[in-house]
Amino acid sequence: MLTTAASQDARSAVQLADIAVVLVTGLVLGRLARWLRQPVVIGEIVAGIVLGPSLLGRLPGDPTQVLFPADVRPLLSAVSQIGLVLFMFVVGWEFEKQLVRPHAGLAVQVSLLSVAVAFGMGVGLAALIHPAHATVAGREIPFGAFALFMGTALSVTAFPVLARILTDRKLLSTRVGSLALACAAVDDVLAWYLLAFVSALVKADGDHMALLRVGALSLCYVAVMFFAVRPLLARLVRRPAALGDRAALLTAVCAGVFLSAWVTSWIGLHAIFGAFLFGFVMPREPDLARKLRTPVEQISRLFLPVFFIVTGLGVDLGALGTGGYLMLVSAVGAACAGKLIGTMIPARLSGLSWTEARDLGVLMNTRGLTELVVLNA
Amino acid sequence: MLTTAASQDARSAVQLADIAVVLVTGLVLGRLARWLRQPVVIGEIVAGIVLGPSLLGRLPGDPTQVLFPADVRPLLSAVSQIGLVLFMFVVGWEFEKQLVRPHAGLAVQVSLLSVAVAFGMGVGLAALIHPAHATVAGREIPFGAFALFMGTALSVTAFPVLARILTDRKLLSTRVGSLALACAAVDDVLAWYLLAFVSALVKADGDHMALLRVGALSLCYVAVMFFAVRPLLARLVRRPAALGDRAALLTAVCAGVFLSAWVTSWIGLHAIFGAFLFGFVMPREPDLARKLRTPVEQISRLFLPVFFIVTGLGVDLGALGTGGYLMLVSAVGAACAGKLIGTMIPARLSGLSWTEARDLGVLMNTRGLTELVVLNA
Structure with a gap:
């Protein structure tokens, strides 16, 4: 029981790190977008593309997979869904x-x-x-x-x-x-x-x-x-x-x-x-x-x-x-x-x-x- | 691609319904706990036990499994982890x-x-x-x-x-x-x-x-x-x-x-x-x-x-x-x-x-x- 709880905790912890990375990248690229007189949301979608397979994933060792492993993505999606739903409200x-x-x-x-x-x-x-x-x-x-x-x-x-x-x-x-x-x-x-x-x-x-x-x-x-x-x-x-x-x-x-x-x-x-x-x-x-x-x-x-960054993550322009x-x-x-x-x-x-x-x-x-x-x- | 996205969306939607149920049950039993001069958190843990296999899960058709299917629980855990971490902060x-x-x-x-x-x-x-x-x-x-x-x-x-x-x-x-x-x-x-x-x-x-x-x-x-x-x-x-x-x-x-x-x-x-x-x-x-x-x-x-209710969910007193x-x-x-x-x-x-x-x-x-x-x- 303890082992399952521990591995679940570890996954939740990776999710926390992922959200932190997403928030900081979104903040920086959102600012950049505003400075370029573009909507902030464009910066956030671009942040997702940058963190995803199109750019970060092409670096040696595929940092995208390391950073956002497949079993953590549904957790991020779930969190982003809450943000999206409250926003639409x-x-x-x-x-x-x-x-x-x-x-x-x-x-x-x-x-x-x-x-x-x-x-x-x-x-x-x-x-x-x-x-x-x-x-x-x-x-x-x-x-x-x-x-x-x-x-x-x-x-x-x-x-x-x-x-x-x-x-x-x-x-x-x-x-x-x-x-x-x-x-x-x-x-x-x-x-x-x-x-x-x-x-x-x-x-x-x-x-x-x-x-x-x-x-x-x-x-x-x-x-x-x-x-x-x-x-x-x-x-x-x-x-x-x-x-x-x-x-x-x-x-x-x-x-x-x-x-x-x-x-x-x-x-x-x-x-x-x-x-x-x-x-x-x-x-x-x-x-x-x-x-x-x-x-x-x-x-x-x-x-x-x-939400916007997870959306961008799914895109592989290459x-x-x-x-x-x-x-x-x-x-x-x-x-x-x-x-x-x-x-x-x-x-x-x-x-x-x-x-x-x-x-x-x-x-x-x-x-x-x-x-x-x-x-x- | 669309089908995967749709099934993921459906799971996220169940998670939304679950959070709603959890919030309402927690609110009601938290109030009850306060009225009984107990800490609100006790009411929330009891809410988890009530919604879990000890009580709701014994009813015909196992409503606990229907309401909180196994593939949605990690999502709830992930959301609760965010609440817990921000609370400890x-x-x-x-x-x-x-x-x-x-x-x-x-x-x-x-x-x-x-x-x-x-x-x-x-x-x-x-x-x-x-x-x-x-x-x-x-x-x-x-x-x-x-x-x-x-x-x-x-x-x-x-x-x-x-x-x-x-x-x-x-x-x-x-x-x-x-x-x-x-x-x-x-x-x-x-x-x-x-x-x-x-x-x-x-x-x-x-x-x-x-x-x-x-x-x-x-x-x-x-x-x-x-x-x-x-x-x-x-x-x-x-x-x-x-x-x-x-x-x-x-x-x-x-x-x-x-x-x-x-x-x-x-x-x-x-x-x-x-x-x-x-x-x-x-x-x-x-x-x-x-x-x-x-x-x-x-x-x-x-x-x-x-978090407290998901904790309670894991308990089977029976x-x-x-x-x-x-x-x-x-x-x-x-x-x-x-x-x-x-x-x-x-x-x-x-x-x-x-x-x-x-x-x-x-x-x-x-x-x-x-x-x-x-x-x-």
Whole structure:
């Protein structure tokens, strides 16, 4: 028993050292990014690439493997997931309804069109490259699934990365900023539906009702959050005892966020939507914001860089080769063009100025690294 | 790639749900404990036992396994380790030197004697029960190692549990409280040395220099912390820029704590000592305390209950059986008597009043559950 406990402790200790390395590297490269007038989050993702197989892993002795052994990575992921979920909760909380509601129709319209255009470009690209990439890990991938997958990959906006850029730059309270985040939310929900659909297609014995089930369950969950959890929270929070015991309040609210994140993940969407939704239905009492939002923000700010760096760790730029780079460039080009055009035109038609439409298009172009890595299949 | 990411996400999501369950159960049973005038931490450990195999796991369908599957427990452990380490850092920071220094000699004296008496009782108990427990998992355990192990198990004070009780009850700034913590620190360092020695003995090809190596390395580390890290921190923290960017300061200090925790764990002591030591050498500027201690405390307060509950989860009171319970009672009796007598007498001889000596003895009797579980081998 003691030996197991000891080896578990040793792994936890390596995880502590890893988090320390990640925090310091993220701090330094985040500063560098700010000095170069880039978002801090870009510095953190680059920190991950630097610590990963693309750079540190090429040094003799593979320091990346030594520093981040395979059995410790899930622990880091788990810690970063907590940071991410709490961060999305804060974003949801700050996502002012008054700014969104008048634009809700616009957001849906822009999102649908931008997804449609980017998705079309993805399918086009898939038609071009499918012959060379039809077999993945010895399995034949049918063109339909491949095209759906490419289309989805190209139409996704990286919700957490965009949210991070908007909060860092204090753009969340502007019209374009909140519109971009609303569009990205609609986009991402759409993308998760498409992904659920694709995986149902790829599985031979696939459950073709999956899409319907995900849709029905998530509608139910949104209804429960708005019509049951929101009034309950509002009543709970107004009790003076609740605001008195800050530690208990923090614990209870974080438990709620984690639970909500788990529900959306169980439904088949991503955990971040549950956290975002919980933030969205939180009461907006100023006292509550001061006492609760600050500590949650501090916790998320501490662990969030781990998420971006772990993401970067998974990327091996060196493994692409020349052909890979060419394909990457064309894919990125198609993705950017699709997103930019698909966002700007409906935005302009819906009454935004050209400048606003362009800014929105650029913001919607925010991508995570996962989307790029996916193309290396 | 996407499938792996999805299954990893699903595991992280279960971990989120688990943390939520843990937080809520801990909150409720912690409140109950406070209402019963017991330390909150007792409620949290009981919460772990309730959620574990002793109670919830006996219900049909084994809800404990469903709720806390084996592949998620390391993730929970990892999260709780972060809470524990940050908590020990805060304890180290609050552990006022002026209170300890005049008593340092006393602390060492009391600790050594209390360990010696409790250790002797452990060896005695080992002589009684060794014939019935000589074979563990099909391997013969020599009496020497068994006796050393029992002695160590009985002489340990649960440092984190004691620290938690002292901070919850605001006893850390009292003479007896700080003395108890100092004694527990000395005790635990001693116990880890003994444990290193035992494991060197048990391993046939054991490295008999282990004890010497652990000793030399830890002396070096303490010296580095006091003569290099402490002045460096003091200088860093006095720069106005450092206090200006709170988020960066929080990140840097947490990174330092994690790194220090890893160093002591790598040396062969426990990670908590590194965290405690880092807190001990932190500058005590009031501004710094306000800006930095509060967020660290909030983070640790959120995740620390997970540690106590995960500890409780590992306990199966039902597996003991009648003979086991008898042995448990005698072992606990021996442990308590050894600790109480071993603490009170040297404390009284060193000039404490009988009341203080008794309080110190009771506090030093704080045990973790690990010590009890260990007896079930």
